[in-house]
Amino acid sequence: MAVTEFKLPELGENIAAGDVMRVLVKPGDTVANEQAVLELETDKATIEVPSSVAGTVKDVKVKAGEKVKVGQTIFTIDDGGARDTKEAKDTKEAKDTKEQTKEPAADKPKAQPEGAAEEGGMSQQAKPERPADEGTPERSADREEAAQDRQGSKPGVAEPPRAQRSAPRLPEDEIEEQPRQKRGEVVDISRGPRAAQQGAASSDAASASERQRADLPAPAAAPSVRRIARELGVDIRQVNGTGAGGRISAEDVQSYVRNALSGGGAGAPAGVPASQPMPDFSKWGTVERKPVSNIRRKTAEHLGHAWNVIPHVTQHDKADITALEELRKKYSPMAEKAGGKMTVTAIALKVLAGAIQKFPQFASSLDQAKGELVYKKYAHIGVAVDTDRGLLVAVIRDVDRKGVVELSAELAKVSEKARAGKLTLDEMSGGVITISNLGGIGGHAFTPIVNWPEVAILGISRGGYEPVWDGHEFKPRLMLPLSLSYDHRVIDGADAARFLRWVAEAFEQPFVLAL
């Protein structure tokens, strides 16, 4: 019986791994080529992974909540001997070569013993093995999985299963709907028994590694470091030493704590001070703990980095959009016909595209390593979108070459996509400047954080009628508050004031854009 493995394919630039949100197939299912088989949450986007193999699913190797890496086996299929896709062939070939090279290796005295116990008391980083019955020829993949398990079961960081975690993020019907429409059949998402089994297996692996640790030399950490660990309530054996011979420094202990607090993800950006230990909030009342989502973590890292790196200044101004408002109303039906809405944001896109042409340093980036300013000759502009999964920035391409009506339609489309969690990474990168419009909610000014490596961001608050002195009398004018945050390393205050004034005037006299 021919068995083919489906491995997580390359998903795009910089995506090496993701969290499995849902597995859309189960053993016994028939999958077709290109059928969505996995919902994967990566750093910014949720991706549906299409199958590159066809056949009957034999064994599903991942479950919701797991982190999977590119190249990791997702499931195996029995393809009835027909290997019609290239991917399948590749996989098989890769496996074959692996098996061939494995043979002679087994004769070498240095070959790693297979069992957990035989790994001996000497290896510094114990690699817990899966119980033998789950073993496949792909030992390395297995190990990776086991390592993931271990990562996931850090003591002190209670992580509910990912499936539960992500559930509240999407409306219930949406979850049910999408795959159903796509695949034309009902998905069984009750993987309870299976999940429980896997859980037991991984805790077995953990206790095996515990047993193994007992034979290992005590962790290489100075007495003072061990004391710090104890004071922070950290089991020093869990800390990964970065020094020679696996030596654990005080910093290693601190970064372990930091990771544990931020949900066990990647290390915090350099230069961010260590988290202080948290007080026990439950002393003062009931608390609820929820894990930090990938998007939230990434946002925190990104904005934390921007805040640390960029000396921010925010310039405020107001644009008289009384005339513009009339035009907006007038052309609104046109935009609606095109499938959009002529919003202030859509107009602001066009205004900014003009502004960065006039003031190119506002579309630059500071390359500190090379000591250069990078001027971008394209007008891709980001728009911050508020979604129930967190803040996302959708990027509209070549704004300068598009009309406001077209922009309105495009904006409506990407916003919808963003809210549905369907934005691709590509649709979220490449911006040169960003707009954040909070006017729909309210407020008369705010200080947005620059979307590094960009150097400026335009914040828009809620417009309203104000008495404006025209030299003779007060007149009610519709005023739009604008807040421009900028990187003061790149942009001088006077330039920022000029830039924002230009933007305000463009709003007042859209005709300027044509100049």
Add this chain to the structure above:
Amino acid sequence: MALSTQLVVIGAGPGGYAAAFYAADRGMQVTLVDPEKNPGGVCVYRGCIPSKALLHVADVIAESQHAKDFGVEFPAPAIDLKKLRDFKNKVVGQLTSGAGQVRNLRKIAHVQGLASFRDNRTLDIDKVDGTRETLTFEHCIIATGSVPSKIPGISIDSDRLMDSTGALDLPDVPKTLLVVGGGYIGLELGTVYAALGSKVTVVEMTDGLLPGADRDLVNILAKRIGQITEAVWLNTKVTKITKDTKGSRDTKEQLTVTFEGEGFTGDKAFERVLVSIGRRPNASVPGLDKLRVKLDKRGFIEVNESRETGEPGIYAIGDVAGEPMLAHKASHEGRAAVDAIAGDRNVAFEPAAIPAVVFTDPEIAWAGLTETEAAKRGIKVAVAKFPWGASGRAISLGRTDGVTKLIIHPESERVLGVGICGPGAGELISEGVLAIEMGATARDMAMTIHPHPTLSETVMESAEVFFGQATHVYRPKRS
């Protein structure tokens, strides 16, 4: 009138007084209970310190004899036993009175007497002046130490049958001395008496001296012990000791000892017998059984990692709280216990290595993992040895009978254990302990500049041996 205290420490040995002093330094109100006038305990009064004073004398005698090889010949030493005792007592007096002074400066109350528990917060103290005192306390550290073990089934009323305390009193220099037990106490005191002129016989029940220490280190010492003693009988038991009033010409009394085993079977008479077969925990504080304090099978008080007993607020440290029974372990445990009492979070006594030193000539010292232990537990290690024959300093001392070795984790190259045999090994070992505690690698040790010419270079060079690059030894690394 009932006294009260925040912390009471029962026993003023190196564990107890260190804990009491540290607690006072951390701002606690502390009371020490001990029958002696000044802090010191077995270590200072009847153990480590007096034995080292006498071993120093033994070294001087041995060295003076050794000097003949360098062309300096001394006549046989004339030994003034009273003066020697005075010297030893002066050493003890100086240390204990010094400890008494710093105790007073720290305003620690010292009740001279023996304590018994009335309940988990009250002690009755039978004072040495015959009165009785009651002391209530918030926290207690039991540091009552250990006492010499006796040979089971042998009990005779004679001061010729000595334990380490009796031997350190130095009543005379017997013509013949039997040392029962080839552990460190027996070998140290045997060395002293041999240097003073006794014919010393060592009998050991197991198949080697210093059980637990690596054989390659012990063998060097065993050779020397063989030279200075009449005989070393291994795998031999003492089954009977009787008083023999016939005596020899010089003494009215001697002891006839019956042996059974490989080394010797039969009877033999000795002027004195030193029993040094080990020590047992002294948990015989009356009233302890009323508390939730638990003892293990061997009589040690069971404690958790912060040294707290089953009775909350009551801690135990030192010999009474478990192996190894060493003063330096006790004092560090004392600090852990005090930290816990002071409310520090997650306190634990968890050293990576506790050094052991045998102050014979040559000395033996080791710390961390031994080769023996590694073999027993099936841990794969690399052992890098530097023989002192290649050390300039050892040659210039005329003492090439030494070795320094490192037990190394082959993959991470971390130093897991250090073993040294040779003069001054007890001083040299500290570098090894620090290396183990710091998680140093063999590379760290090899790259640390050691002064030349010193014996400490042997530590650095043994690390170089690991890489097959020791300057003074040609031993390329096998791949």
